[in-house]
Every structure is written in C-alpha cells, then in structure tokens.
Amino acid sequence: MRIFRTIDEYKRFLAELPASRTVGFVPTMGYLHAGHLSLVERAKRENDVVVMSVFVNPLQFGPNEDFERYPRDEARDLALMESAGVDAAFLPGVRDMYPNGAVKTTVRVAGVTERLCGASRPGHFDGVATVVSKLFHIVEPTRAYFGLKDAQQVAVIETMVADLNMNVTVVPCPTLREPDGLAMSSRNVYLTPEQRERATVLYASLQAIDGWRRANPDVTAAELEAKLAEAIRRTPGAELDYAQVMTYPALEPIEGPVRRAGRFIAALAVKFGGTRLIDNRLFEGEDTAT
Numbered sequence: 111m112r113i114f115r116t117i118d119e120y121k122r123f124l125a126e127l128p129a130s131r132t133v134g135f136v137p138t139m140g141y142l143h144a145g146h147l148s149l150v151e152r153a154k155r156e157n158d159v160v161v162m163s164v165f166v167n168p169l170q171f172g173p174n175e176d177f178e179r180y181p182r183d184e185a186r187d188l189a190l191m192e193s194a195g196v197d198a199a200f201l202p203g204v205r206d207m208y209p210n211g212a213v214k215t216t217v218r219v220a221g222v223t224e225r226l227c228g229a230s231r232p233g234h235f236d237g238v239a240t241v242v243s244k245l246f247h248i249v250e251p252t253r254a255y256f257g258l259k260d261a262q263q264v265a266v267i268e269t270m271v272a273d274l275n276m277n278v279t280v281v282p283c284p285t286l287r288e289p290d291g292l293a294m295s296s297r298n299v300y301l302t303p304e305q306r307e308r309a310t311v312l313y314a315s316l317q318a319i320d321g322w323r324r325a326n327p328d329v330t331a332a333e334l335e336a337k338l339a340e341a342i343r344r345t346p347g348a349e350l351d352y353a354q355v356m357t358y359p360a361l362e363p364i365e366g367p368v369r370r371a372g373r374f375i376a377a378l379a380v381k382f383g384g385t386r387l388i389d390n391r392l393f394e395g396e397d398t399a400t
C-alpha cells in the first residue's frame with residue numbers, strides 16, 4: 111500500500127497509472143471500522159485501484175461539536191487499510207487541504223441540506239460538500255463509495271455531482287451493523303456501556319416502523335414520527351434530536367399515507383450525553399418506480 115500525505119505526492123502517483131485504469135475512492139474521517147471496510151471491499155470489486163482518504167474535516171464541525179476529540183488512530187487505520195487491500199492511503203494535513211486557513215469558495219447544496227442533520231447542524235453540509243468536491247478534484251475517482259448510514263449525505267453528494275457535472279459515479283452502500291443492530295460508527299466509542307446498551311433503541315424503533323406501517327396501510331409520516339419519538343422518550347438517557355419520515359432522496363414532507371410516497375426514509379438523531387448518533391431506514395412505498 112502506498113501512503114500519501116500531500117496532494118502533490120498523490121498527483122505524481124496518479125500520473126504514473128495507466129490512463130485506462132479505474133479508480134474507486136472511499137473518503138472517511140478515519141477511526142476505521144467494518145462499515146468503512148465494506149466500502150473498500152465493494153470498491154475493490156469494481157475498480158483497478160482503490161484510494162481511501164482519512165481526513166477529519168474541520169469545516170464540517172460546528173463550534174460546539176467534537177472536532178478536537180474526534181477519535182483518531184492513524185497506525186491502526188493504516189493497518190486496517192493495508193489488510194483490506196487499499197492501494198493508496200491519502201492522509202492530507204489540514205494545512206495541505208486549507209493552505210490559507212478558511213476557504214473562500216464553499217459548495218452549498220440547497221433543498222436536501224435544509225432538513226434533518228442540516229437543520230440540527232447549521233453549515234455541516236456546506237463543509238461536507240466543499241471537502242468532497244476538493245477530494246474529487248484531487249483523487250480524480252471513477253467511482254466514489256458512500257454509506258447509506260449517512261443517507262442525507264448521499265443525497266447531498268448525488269445532487270452536487272449532478273448539478274456540477276462532476277465526472278464521478280456515486281455508489282451508495284448499505285449500513286453495516288453490530289450484532290444487536292446498532293449502526294457501526296466511529297462515535298460509538300464515546301458511549302458508556304449503559305448508553306451503548308440503550309443505543310439499540312435507534313435500530314429497534316426503525317425496525318418497528320416496518321411492522322406499524324404493514325399493520326396500518328393508511329399510516330401517515332406524522333404517525334410514524336410520533337411512534338419513533340415515543341420509543342426514544344421511553345429510553346432513559348436518550349434525548350431526541352429529530353425523528354422524521356420524508357421522501358428520499360428529495361427529503362420533502364409526505365402528505366397523506368406514506369405508502370403513496372414512493373421511496374421514503376425514516377431518520378433518527380438521538381443524543382446520549384454528549385454523543386449524537388444517527389440512523390435511518392429506507393422504505394419502498396407502493397408507487398416506487400423500480
């Protein structure tokens with residue numbers, strides 16, 4: 111595995127590759143887990159070369175968020191990348207990505223960024239779209255792999271790529287979970303053993319939604335949201351940030367029964383102490399074009 115710490119070094123490597131090669135790209139913030147590695151596996155199957163980046167992007171953290179304490183372990187990440195068969199590890203420093211401090215150019219995607227995490231974390235998706243745009247220009251991927259655990263992020267990136275005619279195929283990938291259903295996340299290490307046990311409520315309540323909607327064919331988004339919120343309220347130590355049911359990927363409100371909505375998402379953000387967890391489930395309504 112080759113390791114690159116600057117944009118120039120990576121660009122030299124890219125220039126040496128045959129012109130016909132395909133490049134699969136997996137951008138991450140590190141502290142890798144099996145969810146990240148499942149994206150590498152898919153990228154390896156579909157491309158000649160796999161590039162993984164680790165960059166904790168200051169631009170996508172709010173002033174009172176966890177940028178400073180975000181978990182980092184470069185040696186462990188490199189070992190995992192190597193054993194997963196990554197060809198090139200790209201680990202730029204903040205100064206290489208943002209040489210003049212803050213950027214003067216920001217990529218802002220309207221619409222899909224306004225709800226869910228966009229409403230709770232102002233500016234977050236501007237930071238995400240800007241850094242992913244920069245990484246696409248640097249890495250020059252054929253395909254880029256993103257987890258549906260961050261389904262709103264997938265919608266934002268897909269919108270950006272389409273609107274700006276970026277020459278990359280976005281590949282959404284399924285969420286990997288712990289055996290008890292908790293979505294794998296670098297932030298799970300923040301949880302105390304008690305919070306970790308209670309955090310299963312996110313997946314359990316999203317699963318329960320499926321039963322409720324099957325038992326009640328005319329169920330509305332508001333009714334499903336209320337059921338989700340109730341499950342979180344009943345969980346000691348859990349504080350609801352949002353429980354929302356919307357169309358996907360447009361993320362618009364659903365009028366009337368959800369079954370008429372086509373593809374839709376049930377999305378949750380829940381805080382346990384200072385740790386904010388998100389999860390979601392996608393559903394196909396009866397009108398979904400396949």
Ligand code: AMP
Pocket residue numbers: 137138139140144145146148149255256257258259260283284285286287293294295296
């Ligand atoms: P992060 O390092 O958290 O920014 O995540 C980097 C990429 O890995 C993003 O595309 C995430 O959606 C994806 N990812 C994170 N957790 C999971 C998971 N549990 N399953 C699948 N993909 C994931």
